[in-house]
Amino acid sequence: MTIKDTPEEWEIRSSETPFRGAKTSVRTDEVVMPDGSTARRDYQVHPGSVAILALDDDDRVLLIKQYRHPVRQKLWEIPAGLLDVPGENPLHAAQRELYEEAHVKAEDWRVLTDVYTTPGGCDESVRIFLARGLSEAQGERFTAEHEETDLQHARVPVDELVQGVLAGELHNNCLVVGVLSLVAARGGAGLDALRPAEAPWPARPFEA
Structure with missing residues (x-):
């Protein structure tokens, strides 16, 4: 048996949308x-x-701390954002989010992993990138609003984050999956063996 997720779609007799949000x-x-x-x-x-x-030359991960109303907590997270435009290239979206949330750019981009966050109740798929070769972005800083006006920033060593994850002190899905995937990749074929930044993403097809 090959341990690999496979596409399948069962018959849908009817479908309705009782709620539409922004x-x-x-x-x-x-x-x-x-x-x-x-x-x-x-x-x-x-x-x-x-x-x-985003991993800097001192083996630290760039983090933000943001209030998340559904769980009533401020969570340490890695930069992230929605794919606002159907068919949007995920690499371009990731570069935009890194600029907007941290005012940082990166020279080297790889796909770290792709995950369904909560497949039992949501069809969200997230592509987590590894970004290296970090430097301060040029131009004006992005104007924040709502929860983002209260962001905190930090750069934290990878080992410290692993300890926080395993101690139950860090809970953000993308941070947990991203950090543990980074450690697993290092222990395997290495970071340079990760998929290229423009690798296909069947869950969210895009134009290169």
Whole structure:
């Protein structure tokens, strides 16, 4: 048996959208089960996201701390953002988010990993990039609004982040997956063996 996720789509008898928000919506599908019965499945429809594990020359990861209202906590996170435009190139979106949230640019970009954040209740897929060769971006800083006006920034050693993850002190999905994937990649074929930044992404097809 090959351990690999595979595409599959079960028959949908009916579908409705009881809620539409500014960026996401909720969909209810009546899905035909393998035994012929049907079941209603509610899930959030999401445009997809990108996240950036930005690693500097001192082996520190660039972090931001942001208030997240649904969980009533301020979380340490890696820079991230929505794919606002259908078919948007995820690398371009990631470069934009790194500039807007940290005013930083990177010379070397790789795909670290792709994940479904909560596949039981949301179709969001996130591409997490590894960005290296960091430097201060040129031009004006992005004008923040809402929660982003209260951002904190830090650069934290990788080993310290691993300890925080395993101690249950850091909870952001992209930070946890990104840091542990970085450590796994280093222990395997190495960071230069990661997929190129423009690697195909079947969950969110894009134009190169």
